[in-house]
Amino acid sequence: MATASPNILVVEDDRETRALIARYLRTNACSVATASDGNEMYRAMADRRVDLVILDVMLPGEDGLSLCRKLRAESEVPIIMLTARGEDVDRILGLEMGADDYLAKPFNPRELLARIGAVLRRQASALNASAMGGASAMTFQGWRIDLRLRELRNPEGARVAMTSAEFDLLRTFCERPGRVLSRDSLLDLTQGRNAGSFERSIDVLVSRIRRKIESDPGQATIIKTVRSGGYMFTPVVEPA
Amino acid sequence: MMKFPGLLNLRGVSGQIAALVVVSILALHLIVTTIFWLHRRDAPDPRVDYGHGQFMTAVELLGAAAPADRPRLMADIARTFPQLDIRALPADADATAAEPDTHIFYGLRHHLGRGYRIFSPAGGRTGSVGVILPDGAKLSARLLPGRGPRPFWGGPWMATLLFAAISLTLLGLWAARALTAPLSSFARAAETFSLNGTSAPLPERGPEEIRSVARALNRMRGRITGLIDDRTRMLAAISHDLRTPITRLRLRSEFIEDETHRRHMLRDLDQMRSMLEAVLSFLRNDRRLEQVTLIDIATTLQLIADQFIDMGHKVGYDGPPHAMVLARPDDLHRAITNLVENAVRFGAEAIIRLRVSPQTAIIEVEDDGPGISDARKDTMLEPFVRGDDARTMDESAGFGLGLSITRAIVDAHGGTLSLNDRQPHGLIARIELPAGAQRQAA
Numbered sequence: 001m002a003t004a005s006p007n008i009l010v011v012e013d014d015r016e017t018r019a020l021i022a023r024y025l026r027t028n029a030c031s032v033a034t035a036s037d038g039n040e041m042y043r044a045m046a047d048r049r050v051d052l053v054i055l056d057v058m059l060p061g062e063d064g065l066s067l068c069r070k071l072r073a074e075s076e077v078p079i080i081m082l083t084a085r086g087e088d089v090d091r092i093l094g095l096e097m098g099a100d101d102y103l104a105k106p107f108n109p110r111e112l113l114a115r116i117g118a119v120l121r122r123q124a125s126a127l128n129a130s131a132m133g134g135a136s137a138m139t140f141q142g143w144r145i146d147l148r149l150r151e152l153r154n155p156e157g158a159r160v161a162m163t164s165a166e167f168d169l170l171r172t173f174c175e176r177p178g179r180v181l182s183r184d185s186l187l188d189l190t191q192g193r194n195a196g197s198f199e200r201s202i203d204v205l206v207s208r209i210r211r212k213i214e215s216d217p218g219q220a221t222i223i224k225t226v227r228s229g230g231y232m233f234t235p236v237v238e239p240a
Numbered sequence: 241m242m243k244f245p246g247l248l249n250l251r252g253v254s255g256q257i258a259a260l261v262v263v264s265i266l267a268l269h270l271i272v273t274t275i276f277w278l279h280r281r282d283a284p285d286p287r288v289d290y291g292h293g294q295f296m297t298a299v300e301l302l303g304a305a306a307p308a309d310r311p312r313l314m315a316d317i318a319r320t321f322p323q324l325d326i327r328a329l330p331a332d333a334d335a336t337a338a339e340p341d342t343h344i345f346y347g348l349r350h351h352l353g354r355g356y357r358i359f360s361p362a363g364g365r366t367g368s369v370g371v372i373l374p375d376g377a378k379l380s381a382r383l384l385p386g387r388g389p390r391p392f393w394g395g396p397w398m399a400t401l402l403f404a405a406i407s408l409t410l411l412g413l414w415a416a417r418a419l420t421a422p423l424s425s426f427a428r429a430a431e432t433f434s435l436n437g438t439s440a441p442l443p444e445r446g447p448e449e450i451r452s453v454a455r456a457l458n459r460m461r462g463r464i465t466g467l468i469d470d471r472t473r474m475l476a477a478i479s480h481d482l483r484t485p486i487t488r489l490r491l492r493s494e495f496i497e498d499e500t501h502r503r504h505m506l507r508d509l510d511q512m513r514s515m516l517e518a519v520l521s522f523l524r525n526d527r528r529l530e531q532v533t534l535i536d537i538a539t540t541l542q543l544i545a546d547q548f549i550d551m552g553h554k555v556g557y558d559g560p561p562h563a564m565v566l567a568r569p570d571d572l573h574r575a576i577t578n579l580v581e582n583a584v585r586f587g588a589e590a591i592i593r594l595r596v597s598p599q600t601a602i603i604e605v606e607d608d609g610p611g612i613s614d615a616r617k618d619t620m621l622e623p624f625v626r627g628d629d630a631r632t633m634d635e636s637a638g639f640g641l642g643l644s645i646t647r648a649i650v651d652a653h654g655g656t657l658s659l660n661d662r663q664p665h666g667l668i669a670r671i672e673l674p675a676g677a678q679r680q681a682a
Contacts, residue, residue: 108490
């Protein structure tokens with residue numbers, strides 16, 4: 001975890017689910033507050049510092065989407081939405097709502113933990129005033145990586161399919177162009193050390209990304225291997 | 241409101257046909273009468289025309305004149321109508337030649353009446369005719385070439401008949417079209433009737449009978465759509481509500497200490513989750529919202545292969561490294577994932593192939609399992625049909641929605657899904673996406 005013990009607010013109307021999420025996160029070194037609807041959420045946020053909000057879409061009274069939009073308008077606190085599958089994911093992640101990530105119910109709790117870690121690390125690295133901080137999209141050599149919609153488009157404008165882990169790794173590269181990044185630091189920046197075994201090794205992810213973006217994956221020019229060092233992202237990256 | 245008897249009811253088919261016949265007969269009569277009046281008033285005898293008329297007038301003048309006046313009169317006529325070339329013949333000229341019997345001569349004779357005789361002067365010039373006046377004087381004249389007999393089909397009666405035939409045919413065609421167009425549109429509407437509520441209701445127009453059929457069909461459509469909507473809502477509600485307990489169970493399972501129990505529970509929960517997802521995506525298929533966008537289909541296929549490899553299956557990708565296609569990315573991902581799920585369930589190994597041509601993009605998912613018999617290939621595409629009906633619900637069985645979801649998604653892309661045999665055994669599921677949805681990588 002990027003933060004020692006992040007303060008997480010779980011907004012979920014089902015009492016048992018809320019309690020279970022809270023209990024699961026507490027056993028994984030998070031400090032958790034809970035709320036069952038929008039009013040309780042605002043009260044909880046007034047009471048204490050909140051590092052991240054887990055927000056259910058289906059809430060009594062004001063629904064999660066509208067709460068998300070309001071939160072986004074007044075603060076930078078990261079938001080992970082819990083949705084029923086089939087909700088318009090583009091809307092949840094898009095500029096309109098501005099959630100940082102989402103999970104479809106029923107979700108794998110370890111996946112939730114991994115996403116929390118990833119979102120907090122992203123937040124931290126953005127606050128560290130990286131050149132790309134705040135940009136919602138970046139371009140390199142005609143490629144466009146959209147951080148909000150979490151999609152990569154090639155120079156022809158075609159969407160390239162990526163897993164969440166591949167996307168996070170490419171994003172990490174894009175935010176640190178021209179720097180040698182060791183496998184360990186890449187692991188820290190993307191998955192966190194306590195990520196589950198379902199995550200692939202950095203080398204596998206890099207080879208899969210290369211296959212998608214390099215014109216000749218055998219002679220990589222975009223993500224170069226640095227002998228005994230790790231990897232370096234060579235293109236010039238610009239905020240878009 | 242007064243109810244007309246069948247034939248008089250203009251809103252019915254029979255009434256409309258009767259009205260049509262009456263109107264067309266009236267129209268025909270009107271037109272024929274008009275033409276008759278325009279055509280026949282002051283019309284000369286068609287058999288005697290042009291120069292013949294002048295000729296007869298001249299002959300009658302000469303016949304009525306006193307013999308002494310004739311030379312002067314003839315000179316006057318010759319001056320007035322030089323083209324007739326009228327001249328007196330000597331009294332002893334040979335008039336015995338058989339009277340010619342052409343229709344012109346017949347017409348002349350008929351017109352001039354008794355007392356006049358027509359003959360063909362011996363050795364006369366072509367086109368000349370001889371006339372013996374009532375007092376025996378003979379003269380000859382040149383007949384201008386008159387119009388020949390009207391051809392058989394040129395007669396006014398024939399024109400009328402032709403006109404009648406053509407207009408009746410056109411009217412008949414129009415009437416048949418007007419009456420049957422609503423019926424054809426019924427047939428089309430029934431063929432394309434889909435339960436997603438997007439097709440427009442049948443137009444309620446045309447004759448009364450057809451309108452009532454349209455109304456009945458529309459009501460039936462409404463009831464069917466209502467039933468389907470109820471079913472959809474019920475399934476969606478059940479699936480939705482099941483999410484909450486499954487989410488709770490999924491969280492609870494994290495606190496189970498016995499690793500074996502935990503693993504089994506997670507497996508069952510994963511199965512429930514994938515069945516829920518299958519039902520929901522099946523229900524959602526009719527109401528797709530996902531946008532069509534340009535995607536690199538090759539990376540989608542590589543991604544799917546990678547995901548199955550990560551789960552411990554042997555899945556390979558064989559195809560170009562990049563290929564651009566217009567598609568709905570998440571749907572297509574779901575469609576192909578379903579095929580690969582089947583492939584690894586029934587076979588040890590699966591290969592995803594991609595062939596791109598200017599006309600089509602062909603995606604094949606190939607396995608080395610037992611395959612599907614030809615007899616069952618079609619039913620396999622139906623919802624809720626499983627590969628092996630006797631199979632008990634083991635860890636890998638789903639609802640049997642995978643292939644029907646895939647087919648619905650492929651259909652929505654305007655493509656086709658087919659199941660083919662692989663040699664020596666196994667199955668090849670082939671998706672063909674049409675040219676419109678495909679763009680060759682640069």
